[in-house]
Amino acid sequence: MDEGKPKWWSRPGPADPAGPSGDGHGGGAPDPGSDPGAGHATDRGPERRIPLHDPDRYSTPPYGEPGPWAPAPPVQHPGTTPAHGVPLQGPTTPADGTPAHGTPAHGVPGPAAPVTAPPQEGPGTLGHGTPLAGTPLAGAPRYDRAPAPAGYDAAPPPYDTSPPPYDSAPPPHDMGPAGPAGGGGAEPGPWGRYDPWAQAPLQQTGAGPHGTGKPRARRGALVGVLVLGVVAGMIGGVVGANLEARRAVQVELPQAGTEAEGRAPDSVAGIAARSLPGVVTLHVRGGSDQGTGTGFVLDGRGHILTNNHVVEPAGSGGEISVTFSGGEVAAAEVVGRDAGYDLAVVKVSGVSGLKPLPLGNSDNVQVGDPVVAIGAPFDLANTVTSGIISAKERPITAGGEKGDGSDISYVDALQTDAPINPGNSGGPLMDSRARVIGINSAIRSAEGAGGPESGQSGSIGLGFAIPVNQGKRVAEELINTGKATHPIIGVTLDMDFTGDGARVGTEGNDGAPPVTVGGPGQKAGIRSGDVITEVDGQRVHSGEELIVKIRAHRPGDRLQLTLERGGQEKKVTLVLGSARSG
Known part of the structure; x- marks a missing residue:
């Protein structure tokens, strides 16, 4: 050591x-x-x-x-x-x-x-x-x-x-x-x-080694903090409840901001935006009759196409006023009308800035195509509804109130489920490109009536429109001549026949023969008692259907008919004749 x-x-x-x-x-x-x-x-x-x-x-x-x-x-x-x-x-x-x-x-x-x-x-x-x-x-x-x-x-x-x-x-x-x-x-x-x-x-004084002043002061401060916290909580609760009550009264709901007004051209809104300026509402008064209907502008000269039964109450001395979508009102006069097609043309004068609607081709329409109907149902102008083409070449008849059949119209119609109501008559049925493909004319009501705007119960999804191809031809004739021509085959039909097909009668009107001498039917070899079952290969079940099929063509068109005579089937060909409306 x-x-x-x-x-x-x-x-x-x-x-x-x-x-x-x-x-x-x-x-x-x-x-x-x-x-x-x-x-x-x-x-x-x-x-x-x-x-x-x-x-x-x-x-x-x-x-x-x-x-x-x-x-x-x-x-x-x-x-x-x-x-x-x-x-x-x-x-x-x-x-x-x-x-x-x-x-x-x-x-x-x-x-x-x-x-x-x-x-x-x-x-x-x-x-x-x-x-x-x-x-x-x-x-x-x-x-x-x-x-x-x-x-x-x-x-x-x-x-x-x-x-x-x-x-x-x-x-x-x-x-x-x-x-x-x-x-x-x-x-x-x-x-x-x-x-x-x-x-x-x-020291025998009862005091601690370091005194008790500080702990007491701390305890006092702690109590003060607790009291302050309780008071602050109560105040906060009262203020929060007040704010919540105010918030409950002053409700502000969320809302989308302003968007551009433009819509897709093929949408219903886009079609309506382009079509409404060319659609008008007609108010007709004549004697004790009056009515409301719809029409659309055909050209810049003031010609407007509508239904015959819309302007018929005006007669020869009635009044017709036309109201445009912008609210302008003008007087109109009848240019021509035809009860057999249920079409009429009126004209306004002294009106500028007209917006004619483009015409489509009804032969191109297919079942299921979307359509838009525009009109004034129950005098509610500028009403737009939409639907589809439910069927084509639907034969309908309308009118017949006179009893002699002179006011009956025969239409090879387009069927649609777009809502059509009384007041829509004469309005346009538009395709997806805002072109007119039909003229709204009739509805089927719940009561079973089939006349135009018959049964004021309104639409049940069965509306009918005259194909625009037929309307165009008739409108041109009415504008040019004031009259419309009807295609005919020169025979008188037995409208009481209940069998399948259209039977040629045994006698004509006013004692004339049932087959017009020198007419298209006689030239084709048609005889009294023959039953016509087909037109150009399409089945015919009644006399009304045969008339509708024939009127869907122009005078001079060539047709092939299928006949039953003595239990045997026979085919003949003929050229349609022409007859002017009364």
């Missing part, structure tokens, strides 16, 4: 009161070159063992140097704790110069032997033989502080052991120059300011 090096596991022994140099300073450092065991002389009393470590530079209280492992001095519990700053009676420093708490004053050696006399009452004790603080007990070992090594101050700066500056802490104990007990003596050392009996916990 190396000598001269600190032994950290060494512990101090009893102190030599004189020290190695005999100058009376306890705790002197040995000579570095001397033998550690040179101090073991028996004539000098108990040998003082020098600690083999550096002194405690921090002067840890209450044990003092050399280190925290030094034995603590015995703690004396006085019978009565005096008030701070009040000195005890009698001297508190023994005659040997040792100050209170058992720590010798600097430069004053402690006694060589402990006090063995029994404790007695005297100036250095407090009743019942209890020694004062700082009086060594009998047999108690004494220790001196080791001298500071070279380079260290003999007395390190005192360590401030005073309690934290709490608000309720008592004022620092008055450590006068005479020591804690108030007696005289040498200047206090590094532990002179320490007095374990001067601490606040030993």
Whole structure:
């Protein structure tokens, strides 16, 4: 083991009161070159063992140097704790110069032997033989502080052991120059300011060591915060309820923004936008009759096409007014009309900026094609409905109120489910390219009536329109001549025949023969009693259907007919003749 090096596991022994140099300073450092065991002389009393470590530079209280492992001095519990700053009676420093708490004053050696006399009452004790603080007990070992090594101050700066500056802490104990007990003596050392009996916990005042002002203040602040939170919550609830009530009253619903007005050209909206400027509403008055219908502009000269039964109430002296989609009103006059086709043409004068509707081709129409109907049902102008073509070449008859059959119209019609109601008559039926493909003329009502606008119950999805190809031909004839021509085969039909087909009658009108002499039928070889079953390969089930099929053609057209005569089938070909309407 190396000598001269600190032994950290060494512990101090009893102190030599004189020290190695005999100058009376306890705790002197040995000579570095001397033998550690040179101090073991028996004539000098108990040998003082020098600690083999550096002194405690921090002067840890209450044990003092050399280190925290030094034995603590015995703690004396006085019978009565005096008030701070009040000195005890009698001297508190023994005659040997040792100050209170058992720590010798600097430069004053402690006694060589402990006090063995029994404790007695005297100036250095407090009743019942209890020694004062700082009086060594009998047999108690004494220790001196080791001298500071070279380079260290003999007395390190005192360590401030005073309690934290709490608000309720008592004022620092008055450590006068005479020591804690108030007696005289040498200047206090590094532990002179320490007095374990001067601490606040030993005061019999009922106060804690650091007072209770701060916790009470904190508790008060906590209560204030809780109260503030409750009040704020109540205020927030009231404000929130008020805002919710206002919000419930002032409802604002989401809505789409403004969009462009343009629509796809083939949409219903696009078709309507292009077609409405060319559609008009007709109001007719004549005598005791009046009616409302629809028409559309044919050209820039003011010609308007409509149904015959729309203008018929005007007769020869009635009035017809035309209202355009923009609200302009003009008077009109009849150019020509035909009851057999249920078509009529009227004309307005002095009107500019007319918008004629383009005409389509009804032969190109297919079942299922989308259509748009425009009119004034029940005098509701500019009404637009839509649907599809439900069927083609649907034979219908309308009129017949006169009883002689002169007002009956025969139409090979287009059927549609676009809603058509009374007031739509004469209006256009448009295709997906905004072209006229038919003239709305009749509906089928729930009561079973089949006349035009018969049964005022309204549409049930069965509407009929005259094909535009037929309307175009008739309109041109009415504009050019004021009359329309009808194709004929020159025979009289038995309209009471209930069998399948159209049977040629046995006699004609007014006693004339049933087959006109020199007419198309006679030239083709048709005889009385023959039953016509087909026209150009299409089956015919009644006399009305045969008339509809023939009128769907122009005069001069060549047709092939299939006949039944005496139980045998025969085919003939003929050229249609012409007859002017009355």
